[in-house]
Amino acid sequence: MGEYVSLKIGAYDYLSCKNSFGDLLLFFTEDDLIIDVEMLDGEEYKTYCFSTTVEKAKKCLDCLGHTLSRARAGFECDKADKIEFAQYENETSYEIELRKHFTFENWLTAARKFAWLLSNDKYDEEAYNYPLIEKERTQNQTISERIVLESLPFGEDFFGLNYSNIDVWSIFRAILDAFDPETQIKLDYSNLFYGGWCNEIPEPEDYSVPQTIILTEGKYDAEVISSSIKILYPYMAKFYSFINFSDYKVQGSTNFLTHYFKVFIASGIQNRVIALYDNDSAGLSELVDLEKMVLPNNFRVMHLPDLELANDYPTLGPSGKENMNINGKACSIELFLGQDVLSDNGEFTPIQWKGFIEKVQSYQGEIMRKGYVQEKFREKLTKTLHDDIINESQWIEMKKLLTAIFSVFED
Numbered sequence: 199m200g201e202y203v204s205l206k207i208g209a210y211d212y213l214s215c216k217n218s219f220g221d222l223l224l225f226f227t228e229d230d231l232i233i234d235v236e237m238l239d240g241e242e243y244k245t246y247c248f249s250t251t252v253e254k255a256k257k258c259l260d261c262l263g264h265t266l267s268r269a270r271a272g273f274e275c276d277k278a279d280k281i282e283f284a285q286y287e288n289e290t291s292y293e294i295e296l297r298k299h300f301t302f303e304n305w306l307t308a309a310r311k312f313a314w315l316l317s318n319d320k321y322d323e324e325a326y327n328y329p330l331i332e333k334e335r336t337q338n339q340t341i342s343e344r345i346v347l348e349s350l351p352f353g354e355d356f357f358g359l360n361y362s363n364i365d366v367w368s369i370f371r372a373i374l375d376a377f378d379p380e381t382q383i384k385l386d387y388s389n390l391f392y393g394g395w396c397n398e399i400p401e402p403e404d405y406s407v408p409q410t411i412i413l414t415e416g417k418y419d420a421e422v423i424s425s426s427i428k429i430l431y432p433y434m435a436k437f438y439s440f441i442n443f444s445d446y447k448v449q450g451s452t453n454f455l456t457h458y459f460k461v462f463i464a465s466g467i468q469n470r471v472i473a474l475y476d477n478d479s480a481g482l483s484e485l486v487d488l489e490k491m492v493l494p495n496n497f498r499v500m501h502l503p504d505l506e507l508a509n510d511y512p513t514l515g516p517s518g519k520e521n522m523n524i525n526g527k528a529c530s531i532e533l534f535l536g537q538d539v540l541s542d543n544g545e546f547t548p549i550q551w552k553g554f555i556e557k558v559q560s561y562q563g564e565i566m567r568k569g570y571v572q573e574k575f576r577e578k579l580t581k582t583l584h585d586d587i588i589n590e591s592q593w594i595e596m597k598k599l600l601t602a603i604f605s606v607f608e609d
Contacts, residue, residue, distance in 0.1 A: 409469060535572075
């Protein structure tokens with residue numbers, strides 16, 4: 199007969215797979231595995247369960263493109279199909295109701311309402327569904343509620359939407375906003391293991407996901423971002439990969455980044471790819487040309503985000519020291535390493551102005567004592583890993599950068 203494994207929030211199983219994990223380990227890692235021992239008929243019985251939070255799951259789904267905007271697009275396709283079917287069945291009043299009141303926002307409200315009820319074991323199947331099965335549509339239920347409800351007893355659709363029009367992960371992502379960020383999502387695979395359908399500890403390939411490739415201007419940028427993800431958001435690390443500059447002697451620079459990005463586009467690579475430029479004159483100069491290109495849906499171009507810190511930052515030029523806004527002129531990865539790294543004796547390490555970039559009509563700046571600043575960050579990484587304590591105030595800028603990276607495919 200086989201065994202099922204399911205993603206569960208509270209009392210309700212949302213997504214299930216038979217005789218394997220399928221893709222249900224999408225947002226889990228080996229760190230999420232909890233093995234407990236229970237007593238059953240006087241004998242010890244091990245249980246195997248993955249657990250994560252709604253907040254973490256949402257971040258993972260968003261970075262893979264399973265976003266609210268994607269759910270909205272799929273909804274519109276599904277709505278068109280429902281209207282067409284209503285026309286075919288000559289249900290004129292139902293068609294009018296669909297066109298007028300079955301909106302994405304109304305569906306979302308209904309789906310989240312019943313998801314919350316299901317998970318909190320407050321859903322009465324008989325009270326909600328039997329009148330609908332008999333097509334006795336009640337006036338106190340919206341059309342969105344009726345469509346969601348009619349799908350729940352049968353599982354033919356997922357919360358009223360058809361799988362062929364919208365991927366199930368985007369629907370699930372939309373529903374997750376019904377819950378508190380710290381609500382647990384669980385996957386108990388004890389029966390799957392005891393039924394002989396999986397190993398006691400899942401294999402690495404069971405967790406595998408299509409990785410997003412982040413192209414940076416150089417080796418240090420890749421090192422910083424990769425290390426920071428592992429420290430601040432370890433559950434997100436499996437979603438990203440970087441060019442290995444060292445082992446294969448790959449050259450790095452702003453121009454090379456543009457070259458690699460165009461090569462990846464030309465190769466037709468199916469992975470998601472992000473080209474990440476510095477927020478400086480050289481980086482924005484490259485973006486001027488790239489922004490004219492029509493990019494495939496799996497490619498994105500971005501620059502390091504603006505920083506409040508950079509609005510009034512010390513610089514050194516021909517006229518001496520001057521505090522000014524360096525966003526878009528001299529913000530490299532070093533500006534994101536933390537104010538503790540950038541500071542010496544209470545003063546920020548200055549930016550030194552260099553050449554003039556004609557295309558953006560701006561001077562290019564570079565942080566002074568770059569090697570020293572970079573080494574300070576490596577020491578900070580080592581200390582953080584050793585102490586296993588994250589001082590939030592030292593990671594404000596880095597968190598802003600990583601949040602921008604995680605959300606780049608949300609549009």
